[in-house]
Amino acid sequence: MKFISSDAIPELLEALSASSVVWAPRELTGSGGTVMFERWRTGDPIDLEHFSSLSAKDVVLPRTEKLFGYTYAFGGGLGGAFGNGAPAGEQLVIEPAEPAPPAVLFGARACDAKALDVLDALFNNPEGEAYNDPQYQSRRKSLTVITLACTTCDEACFCSSFGNGTSEKAGSDIIVYPVEGGLLAEAVSSRGEALLAEPIFEESEQAPPPLAETARIEGLERLEEKLPRLFDDMDFWQEISERCTSCGFCTYGCPTCYCFNIHDEMRSDREGERQRSWDACMFALYTQETSGHNPRPTLAHRYRNRINHKFSYYPENQGKILCTGCGRCIRGCPAGLDIRDVLRAALEEAPREP
Amino acid sequence: MAKLSDIPPREYNTPHNEYLPEEARVLSTTELAPGIRHFVLEFVDPARKEAFSFCSGQFMQVSLLGIGEAPISICSPPTIRGTFEICVREAGNLTGALHRLRQGDTLWVRGPYGQGFPLAEMAGRDLIFIGGGIGLAPLRSAIDCAVCLNDEFGELTVLYGARTPELLLFTDEYDTWRQHGRVETIVDEAPPGWQGRTGVITTLFDAVDLKPENTSALICGPPVMFSFVLGRLKELGFADADIFISLERHMRCGVGKCEHCVVESFYTCRQGPVLSIGQIRGISSALR
Numbered sequence: 001m002k003f004i005s006s007d008a009i010p011e012l013l014e015a016l017s018a019s020s021v022v023w024a025p026r027e028l029t030g031s032g033g034t035v036m037f038e039r040w041r042t043g044d045p046i047d048l049e050h051f052s053s054l055s056a057k058d059v060v061l062p063r064t065e066k067l068f069g070y071t072y073a074f075g076g077g078l079g080g081a082f083g084n085g086a087p088a089g090e091q092l093v094i095e096p097a098e099p100a101p102p103a104v105l106f107g108a109r110a111c112d113a114k115a116l117d118v119l120d121a122l123f124n125n126p127e128g129e130a131y132n133d134p135q136y137q138s139r140r141k142s143l144t145v146i147t148l149a150c151t152t153c154d155e156a157c158f159c160s161s162f163g164n165g166t167s168e169k170a171g172s173d174i175i176v177y178p179v180e181g182g183l184l185a186e187a188v189s190s191r192g193e194a195l196l197a198e199p200i201f202e203e204s205e206q207a208p209p210p211l212a213e214t215a216r217i218e219g220l221e222r223l224e225e226k227l228p229r230l231f232d233d234m235d236f237w238q239e240i241s242e243r244c245t246s247c248g249f250c251t252y253g254c255p256t257c258y259c260f261n262i263h264d265e266m267r268s269d270r271e272g273e274r275q276r277s278w279d280a281c282m283f284a285l286y287t288q289e290t291s292g293h294n295p296r297p298t299l300a301h302r303y304r305n306r307i308n309h310k311f312s313y314y315p316e317n318q319g320k321i322l323c324t325g326c327g328r329c330i331r332g333c334p335a336g337l338d339i340r341d342v343l344r345a346a347l348e349e350a351p352r353e354p
Numbered sequence: 355m356a357k358l359s360d361i362p363p364r365e366y367n368t369p370h371n372e373y374l375p376e377e378a379r380v381l382s383t384t385e386l387a388p389g390i391r392h393f394v395l396e397f398v399d400p401a402r403k404e405a406f407s408f409c410s411g412q413f414m415q416v417s418l419l420g421i422g423e424a425p426i427s428i429c430s431p432p433t434i435r436g437t438f439e440i441c442v443r444e445a446g447n448l449t450g451a452l453h454r455l456r457q458g459d460t461l462w463v464r465g466p467y468g469q470g471f472p473l474a475e476m477a478g479r480d481l482i483f484i485g486g487g488i489g490l491a492p493l494r495s496a497i498d499c500a501v502c503l504n505d506e507f508g509e510l511t512v513l514y515g516a517r518t519p520e521l522l523l524f525t526d527e528y529d530t531w532r533q534h535g536r537v538e539t540i541v542d543e544a545p546p547g548w549q550g551r552t553g554v555i556t557t558l559f560d561a562v563d564l565k566p567e568n569t570s571a572l573i574c575g576p577p578v579m580f581s582f583v584l585g586r587l588k589e590l591g592f593a594d595a596d597i598f599i600s601l602e603r604h605m606r607c608g609v610g611k612c613e614h615c616v617v618e619s620f621y622t623c624r625q626g627p628v629l630s631i632g633q634i635r636g637i638s639s640a641l642r
Contacts, residue, residue, distance in 0.1 A: 293602075309613070
């Protein structure tokens with residue numbers, strides 16, 4: 001194990017930020033305690049005590065990212081397409097998005113880091129397979145993840161339901177453990193090992209502290225087979241989704257929810273970008289076709305898809321459950337919905353008692 | 355700043371931006387029916403134009419930069435090289451702007467995407483095409499392919515329904531198709547004087563003789579059509595594995611990432627849009 005004192009952490013972040021974009025949890029100014037992963041700059045405070053409201057997924061899947069930019073070179077611009085004429089293509093110049101710079105994610109939790117490993121199955125699939133996602137890959141390849149092990153948790157946490165819980169190492173390069181006066185650091189990957197060889201880290205004989213044990217639901221892996229049997233039980237889906245307001249927080253806060261929309265944004269009448277932005281399968285228009293037909297017409301249909309995607313479809317297609325038990329969807333739900341109740345009810349293969 | 359011509363042509367497995375479209379030029383455009391235009395397109399890049407190939411039933415992501423992008427089926431046969439055709443119904447911002455394109459204008463495309471109709475596996479068989487509305491567009495690609503490769507297939511039967519007579523598409527091609535089989539049309543409602551049929555598409559089955567054991571069915575149309583048509587094909591003795599249906603879903607990425615088009619665990623954009631009934635048996639929400 002290595003050790004870094006609390007006083008040396010800003011120095012470490014400073015050194016890392018010389019060559020990398022550094023992301024760290026920070027309490028948003030004037031937010032009354034909302035912690036988010038933000039771009040760290042010299043002098044910024046970090047918060048290693050509180051759990052962040054949103055996950056760290058922005059680091060690999062930004063809320064909005066440029067797919068490419070375009071410029072209408074001479075006159076006309078979009079006026080043509082919206083007016084009587086049309087944009088003449090010769091007037092356009094296309095500029096692909098840049099490759100990602102090296103980045104360090106500091107202070108992710110085990111559930112955040114594991115989410116990267118889960119997302120890798122779809123977005124960072126092995127070389128040679130069709131349809132990689134070069135922008136995700138570029139970010140992921142250049143990312144070093146320094147994970148803060150959880151010695152405390154709250155009642156919404158349920159990562160212990162998934163494999164290693166708080167001691168999960170998937171997705172991390174280094175695990176740091178909070179101890180008196182600083183952090184113990186343990187390398188998980190060779191990239192992590194190289195970083196821990198830096199002299200800012202001291203040798204330590206100290207043992208890591210005991211980690212938190214979070215709420216545990218047994219048998220979640222059985223849902224992949226159980227959920228299809230509940231598929232047509234619309235009374236079940238209707239009942240569990242009744243209080244949902246379709247606000248989409250559960251998907252925005254989730255470290256593994258990745259669906260996105262693609263849209264064009266003009267910066268002027270000459271220049272614009274095609275962008276992708278987070279979307280949410282809980283939104284009514286998410287599946288609505290131009291004709292007005294909507295294959296998921298009700299909240300119950302959309303809620304069913306969300307649960308099935310996480311615990312049945314993604315495991316079927318990618319071999320991994322699309323949930324790491326971070327509990328953000330529980331903490332943030334304005335209607336007080338708890339995904340664990342739904343999972344327990346589904347495991348019993350019967351709707352909850354009213 | 356790179357020019358589009360500097361960007362290598364799209365192919366699988368190369369680390370490039372999957373979302374980057376390529377420029378295509380409108381060679382001609384005509385109004386097929388009120389609100390529906392037909393476009394003949396070619397890639398501006400000569401190498402791309404030369405290399406482009408696809409299979410009937412596949413789609414392109416078609417866009418105008420600054421307005422948006424949408425998946426649109428190719429309606430010309432893969433036997434025509436160098437150009438490809440699409441059929442666009444005006445329904446929103448993008449399709450409205452596409453309708454304002456004229457000969458010589460350019461638009462942006464990426465693809466082809468998805469699984470088309472497995473015509474190679476249908477060699478030697480009769481084919482029945484069942485289309486509703488603008489669903490004839492992807493079928494026309496397969497019909498023209500079968501017409502062109504005349505010796506490869508048995509008899510062709512086209513059953514086609516639209517809301518009104520003026521919304522029947524590609525009417526000037528039916529005579530050519532009839533040289534290889536039958537074309538029967540029907541409309542939901544018609545003005546006085548209409549000589550053709552009115553009613554639901556399933557009544558057209560009474561007008562044709564089929565040999566179900568040696569016939570593959572290719573279907574594209576609105577979801578409301580599916581259950582009636584599938585029920586009738588079943589009565590006639592068609593096997594699930596011989597019925598192919600092109601599904602429509604709201605799509606964004608076209609490459610199995612964005613999740614909009616998923617039907618339970620499958621991606622309409624990658625495993626579809628064309629699937630056999632055998633493949634979607636048990637996926638109860640696929641045909642809704």
